[in-house]
Amino acid sequence: MKRIIIHEEYCIGCGLCEVHCIVKHSRTGKIIRAFKEERDQIVPGVQVERDGYESFALQCRHCDDAVCIEACMTGAMHRDPETGAVLCDTDRCVGCWMCIMVCPAGAIQQGADGTVASKCDACTDEEIPVCVANCPNEALVLEDEE
Amino acid sequence: MPNWLIEPDFVVERDPDRCIQCEVCVRQCANEAHEFDEELQEVFTDSTRCVGCHRCASLCPTDAISIRPAELEFRPNENWSAQAIRNIYKQSEQGGVLLTGMGNPEPLPIYWDRMLLNASQVTNPSIDPLREPMELLTHIGSKPQRLEFSGGETPQLETTLGPQLELHVPVMFSAMSYGSISYNASEALARAANEVGTYANTGEGGLHEDLRQYAGRMIVQVASGRFGVDVDYLNSGAAVEIKIGQGAKPGIGGHLPGEKVSADISATRMIPEGTDALSPAPHHDIYSIEDLRQLIYAIKEATRYRKPVGVKIAAVHHVAAIASGCVRAGADFVAIDGYRGGTGAAPTMIRNNVGIPIEFALAAVDSRLREEGIRQDAGLIVAGSFRCAADVVKAIALGADACYIGTAALVAMGCHVCQKCYTGRCNWGIATQDPYLTRRLNPNIATRRLVNLLESWAHEIQEIMGGMGINAIESLRGNRDHLRGVNLTDRELNVLGIQMAGE
Amino acid sequence: MKSKSKYLIIGNSVAAVAAVSGIRQIDESGEITLVSREPHHTYSRPLITYLLGGKVTEEQMAYRPADWYEKSNVNALLGTEITRVNPDEHTVETADGETLGYEKLLIATGGTPIVPGNVAGTDAAGVFTFTTWDDAKAIEAYIAEHGVESAVVVGGGLIGLKSVEALIELGIQTTVVELAETMLSASFDRTASELAQRRLAEEGVQVRTSTTTEEILAQEGRVVAAKLTDGETIPCGLVIFAIGVLPATEIVEGTDIEIDRGIVVDDRMRTSVEDVYAAGDVAQARELICGEKRCIAIFPNAFRQGDVAGRNMAGGDASFEGGLVMNSVTVVDVPTISVGVTEPLDDSYETMVQLDEDAYTYRKIVLHDGRIVGAVFVGDIERAGIITGLIREGLDVSNFRDMLISRDFGLIQLPTEYRRRVISGTGTRA
């Protein structure tokens, strides 16, 4: 499958990945409207960690042995058979936060309204996830895995 | 005391309708021009800190930022220009030598723009480089006047050619030391040179252990500070360049402050960590031409005559005689750096007022070496602000074997020529050692951009040559018939050795 | 003998489902027979309280899609109860007297709810345990039929708390009765428990601790009140026993299969008898931190054990890295997470704590020998999984321990090698 590889040595901590993730997951898809109207309603699936000069942008790793899927009591957390991405079916999620409890990357968040889990959906409808496409320094790249 | 006489160079404007308060600009400005006010949850900008590098504007996802010159007008005065006045404010406030970076920005004539190229019409077919061979391969090194062949049925070459640099594109990366630029920038230059088949130049900063893998396409420099020079270093590169001078600051040494001498740089330069790296103005073992000859041959001995050994000089008034002396001292190539050449740091007065244009220097040196019958003895490399392929073609037509590009390469990597290299706070991650900033230059991207640049220029050079009906660069080299001058006086035409347009 | 399956699975919940997928990872076609006492399509057992509270619909109960058995090529015998396992013959017997053969057997029968034998009157109508879909439906029907307005939940543990949540949703005045000094004493420390209790009280839930039910009082056969050991009598129309579950080991009792508290298994989920595996709440497997074998009746454990069992049954080589006690539960609107050891066991343990009572936020890390052995998060649970990962990994955190408690703590503070492995996404298990 294709995986987003994080080259943290090239992360400049700008946060454009978060910005574009928010836009992508907004109602209008328009950057200015997305921020002015929906900023508080969207938890970006990618979040930049910063510590001193170091930083990296982290989104769900779509792990091979995804512990969040194992821990999900509703079956909401599942692997998309086509793309291999780990996705959360928010219609089935009840917000038990088992996934948050087990994700070793800390890559799952509570959604903005606190009722269902929110995470990177790998932009499965895009050829390249927006965080990758908009990373100005190729700290995020999409690579094919053998 | 507040610096109330020091005025901002730029005004940064933020379109409130477009700004989404994402703080990307805040995180990107190493000069802290942008600040996020936690209480008001809003970004504010302090224009006095702006150096005009465009980092924030380039990364702003909504193009909400624009930067324009500060419009604080003085009463018009051709003599006392705003810059002249501000320099005095600055010096009277802070004292000391005015420092700057990059090449001479003054409105002096750019002679490349006063020379125009030729093309074929009717009598001589132009050549389509996409269909026909169009050869750029260039050899730089000392060549004999003639070759000897032994007789017999098939002639056998008896002459052994000295070591040559082989360039697939007649453009090389000029000397930029690790220290003046970041490791990532150095790596990108080295990798791009390898990919394209040209050469990068270590500058005077030594060669980092991890970059030795690329050294087959690197020229290692020996400068007055002798940083990082040992026999392995000399033998690791494709050629050795003795740096006598630099176009941006002829006659001036260099100074890398101790705070930039990190563990890595200290290992590369072979100096203690945290100590100032001082390059003396002259080489203290070269006080005259015969001393230069000794150093050239010492290096040739150390490298077993397997590497071309060249000399880099700044274009100064007697450049032709100096270049001739270098060739006669045994240099396999001479690199001449014109007065527009760039630098990481130079005193402003030196940069803006010392040296001569590379166009004249090149024309004079090529002519002089030909007059003396020693043009074959050395390659001729020119540097000092080549901005485009046409500049390169004109230089080669004037007589150069190849050009060095420094600023153009940096610009390809993202440099916005803000001239603040000397501050060490390059927002583009190029002229800095700050780990927060150096990571902004992804060497994979930078390599790709450099390769693209050289390949684009190569295509353009080929197109221009094809138009002239020339399919090998040796037929362009020194072929001043393909140049015509405009806006030039007779004396200028004479020095350049070209005819007036229409002649 | 009716048939002989290559794989026979007793159970239909998470461990059984994980075992099927584990088998199918390795063996795409070997015949799988799955036997379940309950008639339902595999459903999410923890959702039963949500179902009662009306937070999920019956459709949402499905743990796997409707065509899952078919797609997984599983022969599902739903509503079939197994009464006996005969390891020597490689057969099991059904309540209908049928015999099913197997090559490999998985026992994933889960747990049986506890109803204390010393409480009088538990046979009254309106007294329930609450571990199955049918329990939820029965309670719902009883409430509707009798217009129940108040309830007593016996047991202040997780099932109890979740039952309370459902009852709050239904507008039923609820009292919790807990034997221990605080609620959630098994997974929380005192501070967290008190926070939870306070939040529940704010919602009008009465909590009685250090006491328990002595007798269920009934009229006309229907419950009307619960009498506590401290003498208090609490009128109520409903009583739910949520004391806990015991491993459902009945069907192997009397065989050579070793039973302690549950069915004892090794790291490959094998019981003491060849070709018989056990997983989930019924199994007693190694615990990660102390290394002893324990029954840990939590969801992720069951999945993992089922998966390991399935792979090994199919000839694979999977190993259970040890169970870790952890729970995530939301108290009204306050999310909480607890992992591993939440109270120091002796002086050699250290704790780091950050508490804001007004905001209902609390973070606690328990360290032992330079390693994190447990943690509690109340209110702010973001990135709790990173700590869980560190507990699993047993990573020495001495160099960055001061940051652990910080709100800004993230992967970036972790040793590069560990964080690279986590970030790679190619495998996070120790």
Place this chain on the structure above:
Amino acid sequence: MATNRTLPFKDMGGCSISGVMDESGRRFSGEEIIRSIRNMHERSNGLGGGFAAYGIFPERADQYCMQLMFDTPEAKRETEALLDERCNVHYAEDIPTRPHEAITDEPLLHRYFVSVEPDKSRPHLDENDLMVELHMEINTTIQDAFVFSAGKNMGCFKGVGFPEDIGEYFRLEEYEAYTWIAHGRFPTNTTGWWGGAHPFSILDWAIVHNGEISSYGINKRYLRNFGYECTLQTDTEVIAYLFDLLIRKHGLPLEVACQAMAPPFWEDIERMPEREQAQAKAIRAVYGGALLNGPFAVVVGSTGRMIGFSDRTKLRPQVCARGGDRLYIASEEAAIRTICPDPDVVWHPDGGEPVVGELQAGVQVA
């Protein structure tokens, strides 16, 4: 109707070249070469024609035959004063011509058979060097005087007009030579003047050329390093000087000299066997200034030798044939067949591939 036939302009571009050599050394009249070049009348425009003939002065074979054109008697007097000072003039005469209705504005045409004495102050210069020096000196310092050939036992004949008319004007049917080369001109880069017609000659080298040398600017500067001053404002003379430099002065074998002027492409060099490759690289690296770039086909005459070759992409035509002892090289096959209707072999050499005619072993021509 037929007489009104017109050709598109571009088809008329390019000059005509023809060369014939009898490798047995047998000499033959100029009538044939005139016929051959006449056949390609359409390739020239009347602004220049010329010939070179080898073996035409056997009785004075050891003397340089300097043929000059003068626009004024003063120029002639000045030149003769210089000649008297610098060499021994053994014999002088007007070059025989006949009045021709198509030939006008002819200069004074005179030739001198001379020998030069070694210059004791400059012992490193041989008689050829001194001759070249004299040739250059006259052409650069004496106004209105022009040396158009100065070799031994050979001569050039050229002027403004169609080549066949020039041949008749110079009475070439009266000369006998073992090699004749001829050129009809369609000038594009200089105006027509007598000295600008082909062949261009230095010592016994004579070059006729169809094409334009785009590398002229650097070839000229390269040659200047070695003392050659290009005075004719035309690219063809550099070829003559390059032959003289590479073969006479540098002693390069003929094929190496040709390779220097029209080298293989780098991509072809990359495919060569190692030794050959090293050699080819060295030739290109050292003789870059001698590379002739642009479209050209040339025929080069010298004592006992005739060479034809073209640019490395062969942008100008060149056909070769052999018939008996004779080698023919021309721009068009028809120009060969008009004087040799039934050749033994006709071929089209590759770009850059020299075709060489040489006197057979033992044949003495002077």
